[in-house]
Each structure stands twice: as C-alpha cells, then as structure tokens.
Amino acid sequence: MSASIQSIRGFADILPDRTPVWRFVEDTFRVLLESYGYEEIRLPALEKTELFARSIGEVTDIVEKEMYTFSDRNGDSLTLRPEGTAGCVRAAIQHGLLHNAQPRLWYAGPMFRHERPQRGRYRQFHQVGVEAFGVEGPALDAELILMSGRLLQALGLDDVRLELNSLGSSEARAAYRERLVAHLQAHADQLDDDARRRLETNPLRVLDSKNPAMAGVIESAPSLLDHLDGASADHFRRLCAMLDAAGQPYHVNPRLVRGLDYYGRTVFEWVSDRLGAQGTVLAGGRYDTLVEMIGGRPTPAIGFAAGIERLVALVEEAGAAPAPAAPDAFLVVADEALESEAVSLAERLRHAMPGLQLRLNTAGGSLKSQFRRADRSGARFALVLGEDEAAAGAVTVKDLRGERPQEQVPVARLADVLGEARQSD
Template sequence: MANQITSIRGMNDIYGDDAVAFDYLIGTAEKTLQRYGYNSIRLPIVEKTELFARSIGEVTDIVEKEMYTFADRNDESLTLRPEGTAGCVRAIVQNGLSHNQIQKLYYTGPMFRYERPQKGRYRQFHQFGVEVFGLATPDIDAELIVLTARLWEQLGLDNLELQINSLGSQEARVAYREKLVEYLSQYKDKLDEDSLRRLDSNPLRILDTKNPEMKDIVDGAPKLIDHLDVESQEHFDIVKSHLDDIGIPFVINPNLVRGLDYYNRTVFEWVTTELGAQGTVCAGGRYDGLVEQIGGKATPAVGFAMGIERLVTLLTDKNKVPSIAKADLYIVTVGDNVSRPGLVISEMVRDAFPNVNVQMNCGGGSFKSQFKKADKSGAKYAIVMGEQEIEEKVVAVKPLRVEGEQQTVEWEALINHLETLFNS
C-alpha cells in the first residue's frame, strides 16, 4: 500500500457542520449585500507578483515573508493572492469599470499566506470581501459599517466590538510619521526586533504590535488622530455621527492602523474576545489612492473583508447555524424492479415542487434500514414503494415528523396530495 498523502499544513478540508456553517454564512452575507445594492465579482486566485508589491507595499510582512510566489514556465513571477482588494482594483482598472461609474461589489474565495498555522489563522483561509469605487463621501463608509452590523444581527452574533479610527490624508500621515519616528527613536534599546525593522520602513505598524512589553511605549506615542488634516477630521466626525444616528456603538482605537499601506482616512475592525489571539473577524477602511497606484484614474474607494473561518468558529461555538434538513421528502424503494419507477416518481415531484428537497434511497436495503436513512435525512414525509405498490400503481405516503396516518395514493393523484401536505 502506498504511503498516505495528506493535506498541506495550514490548508484544511472543510466538511460536516463546518461546511454547513460555511455555506450558511456566505449565503446570508450575499443576501445582505444584495439588499444594499451590491453585485458579485469573481476574481483570479493567481495574480502577477508586482500587483501585491505595488499595492500592499514591498516592506510589509505580507510581501516580505508571507506570499506564495513562484515563476511560471515563461519565468514570470506569479503569486497566490494573499488578500482580495488588490485583485479587485486590478479588475476595475483593467476592465474600465470605474470610468464615471459607481461600483459596489462583493466577492468570496480562498486567500494564501505562509505563516505559522494556529486557531483562526491558516495558510489557506477564506474571505468575504466588499469594495465600493467612485464614492468619496463619509456616508458610504458608514453604510459599510452599518451593513456589517446588520449581518451580525441576522447571524445571531453578539459580543462583537466595533473599533474605528482615522488615518487622515497621505500628507497628514507623512507629517505624523516624522513625529512618531522621533518619539520611538528615544526607545530604540527597548524596541523588539520587528519594531526596529519597521522604524524606518513602516513605523505606523509598530502601533499595532501585539508584544505586551511594548505597551507602555505605544501608549505614550503621539496619536495620529490628534494630527488629522481638517478635511479628514470632518469626514471622520460625519462617519461617527451616522453611526450614532443608527445606534451602533463604537470605540475609537487610536492605535488601529491596519496592516496594509494603502489605507487612508476611515479604518475599522470588528473584534471579539471569544477567539483568543485572533480576535478580528472583519476589517477594512478607505483606500482612495490605490486605484491610481495600480494604474487607473484617481478613484475614491472603500471596503472590508470578513474572515470566514473565524466567523464559522463563532457560529458553531454559539450554535447559531440553523438545522437544515437534508430532505423534505425521502423515497423508500424496496424490491428488484422498484428503483426505476422510484426515480421517475422522484423527478416528477422535483418538477412539481422546485423548493422541496427530495432524496431517493440508492443502494438498496431493507425497509428497516431505509427508514433509518429517511429519519436521519430530517424529512417530514416518506414515499414508500414496494413491488406491490408498483403493481397497483400507488405509493404510500408516511408522515415521519408530523402527525397523521400513512395514506395510500395513486400515482396520478400524488402531486395534488403532496401539495395539500406541504401547504398545510
């Protein structure tokens, strides 16, 4: 026997209850976004490496350490996407979708980062992303946050805290960066290795450190929110006012800077204390300069991404995934020549009731074994067909989870009979 082949570390199979929760989450999110006027976009998993180096930033941890990058047969450098925004922007630019248009889009799929796998952090993980192009006003920032709050409500998730901040304009960030570097340089002997490396390349990321030994230094640092330009401050004030009007509580986190270089102005995260260290389940913000940075015309943009695996963990831990029956109707067929008419009956029922899940027993078995399967399927009713029923052109309709007696019904009358049962 050959050695067993296993999956790659940090790239997991999703099945059973997790798969049910996965589909439920994505389906609920899609319905929510469609209610707000958003449309689906499908994006490639592989992009040119230059796209991420240009958008995310060459000195970020993602580009320096975490990307799955390889050369194809033409010796072109390609990368498995580590996040979705850059690819969505590339699609907008390449297909001319931002020319005098507003685009409100959503997408979902796997992302890839080479990092140490742990609960809530994997090398292949899934995101649900939302991006808006062509709107510069703070009302769309607020709408994105509001619709995520509505999604949590629909999913039955509570104990999620909204943290918000503003990164201001690019010019304000440059001026603040100088003040921050000047402050942090006083503590070079106390900075950890990552912070020392970031001091020259990306000092704002030091504010987001998870090292508890750095807490006092970070807490004493000048705050970007205190150095905003006037327009960014007004923008942020309006976002906060919208959230107050809707009644969505939030916490201003001055150290919330996001891990990617392209953000400006509004940034936000939804966090929980119920997932340990990986507590962020949704994060995003405004990135007005990215479209131009990737080669398009200057276009305001804002978006967010949700971590599917982390939200699935919350849903399953809290028993928030509704029980979904595999079948509404189960067809039991026993006998040598019963499966063929059984298949005909099953398709006849599917044609008549597009929203009814019909499961037909396959593989044979006794009445007892098939009724066990019928019960396990969650079906309310079973259609029972044996050799005698085939000969008489009737079926037995047996209630499994509702009150009532088993009834014998002629084939021609079956659809009307089922319609009465389903509508009762």
C-alpha cells in the first residue's frame, strides 16, 4: 500500500463539522456589508510580483520573507496574494471603477504567506476585505469603523476593543522617523535582532514589537501623534469627535502602526485578549497614496480586513456558532427492489419543497441499520418506503425527535404533511 499523502503544513482542511460556522461568519459579513452599499468583487489569487513589491513595500517582512513567489514558463515573476488591498486597487484601476465614481467594494477568499503557523494564522488563510474609494474626509473613516464594530457585534463578539491612531502624512512620518531612529539607536543595546534589522529599513514597525524586553524602550519613544501635520491632526480630531458622538469607545494608541507601507493617517484595530500574542481580529486604515503608487490617479481610500480563521475561533469560544444543519428527513428504503421508486420519490419531494433537506439511503442495509443512520444524521423524520407503502401509494412518517405519532401518509399529501410539521416547530 502506498504511503498516504498529507496536506502541506500550514494549509488546513476545513471539515464539514466546521463549515457551518464558516458560512455563518461569511454570510454575516455579506448581508451587513451589502446593507451599507458595498458590492462584492472577486479577485484572482495570483498577481504579478511587482504589484506587491510596489504597494506593500520591498523592505517589509511580507515581501522580504513571506510571499509565495515563483517564475512561470514565460519567466514572469508571479506571487500568490499575501493580502487583498493591492489586488483590489489594481482591479479598480484596470477596469475604470474609479472614473467619476466612489466605489465601495468587498471581497473574500484565501491569502498566502510563508510564515510560522500558529493559532488562528496559517500559510493559507482566509480574509474578508473592504475597500472604499474617493472620499477624503473623516466621516467615511467613522462609518467604516462603526460598521466593522457592528460586524463583530453581529457575530456575538462583545469582548473586543477598538484601538485608534493616526500616522499622518508621508512628510510628517519622515520627520518623525528621524527622531524615532535617534531614540532607538540610543537604546540599541536593548533592541532584539528583529528590531535592529527594522531600524535600517522600517523603524516604525519596531513600535509594534511584542517583545516584553523592549517594552520600556518603546514606551519612552517619541509619540507620532505629537508630530502630525496640521491637516492630519485636524482629520484625527474630527474622527474622534464623530466616534464620541456615536457612543463608540476607543483607545488612542500612539504605538499602533500597520505592517504595510501604504498606510497613512487613520489606522485602527479591533483586538481580543483571547487569541494570545496575535490578538488583532480586524484591522485597517487609510491609504490615500496607494492608487497613485499602482498607476492610477490620486484617489483617497480606506479599508480593512478580517481573518476568518480568527473570527471562527472567537465565535466558537463565545458559543455563538450555529449548530450544524441536520436534514429534515431521511428516506429509508425497506426493499432493494424499491430503490428506483425511492430515487424518484425523493426527487419529487425536492421539487415540491424547495429547500427541503432530504437524505436518501443509497447504501442498502437492514431496516435497523438504516434507522441508525437516520438517527445519526440528526434528521427530524424517517420516511419509510416498503412493500406495503408502495402498494398503498404511501410513505410511513416516523418522528425521530418529537412526539408526533407515526402515520402512513399518501405520497400526494407527503409534502403538505412535512411542510406543516416544519412550520409548527
């Protein structure tokens, strides 16, 4: 016997006992996002490597270490998407969606990063992303943040907190970077290897370090909020006022940065303490320069992304996950000679009752074994087709979960009886 083939490390199967909670999360996002006027866009998983190097930043961890990049037969460098924003912006430019318009888009699907698998983070992971274009003022920031909070609330996640910051303009960040680097260099003996590397490439990411040995150095670093340009400071003040007026609690965290180069001004995260060191549930911010970086006209934009694996884990822990759907009925075939009639009957019922979840026994077996299968399936009713029933043009209906008396029902009335039973539950 050949050795069995296992899945690739960090690429997880999602088994049937867990897909209901995945659908719950995805459907909750879809319904609520569409209620805010967002339209779905479906994006390819494979893009030109240049797209991510140009947008994310060539010296970020994602581009340097984590991307799945390869050359195809034509010698073109291609990459499995590590995040969704760059591809969404590319599509919006390519297809003219930004021309005299302010599109609001959402997408969902797998992303790929070659990093150490851990709880809630895999090498193939799934995200829901939201992108809104063409609006510069803080009202859109406020609505998008409040919408993201409503999404988490709709999933039953009440123990998450909102953290908020502003990264200001690129000019303000450049001036702040000089002060930050000077501070970090003065404490170089307290920096870990990762921080020393980032000191030369992306020093703002040092502020995001989770190394407790560096907490003092980070806490004593100059605050970016004290170095904002006037327009960004006013934008942030007005945003905070809008969140206050909406009654939305938040914590201003001057150490909050995002890991991608394209962010500026507003950044935010929803955080949970139930996910260990990787506590971010949903995160996003403004990226007003990205459209131009990718080749479009200057266009303000803001968005966020949420990891579905993490949301699923939190929903399950909170006890908000829906129970797996059980079939409405299980059709037991008492005689092999009646299999053809049973298949036909099952199809007539499905036609008469759209949405009926009916499982047909196709594996043979004794009546006793078929009833065991019916019980294990969780079905409400067992429908029994035997010689007597076939001769009478009827089916025996046995209630497996309630106290409805067993009865023989004419096939012509079967859909009505099942429908009445479903309405009375």
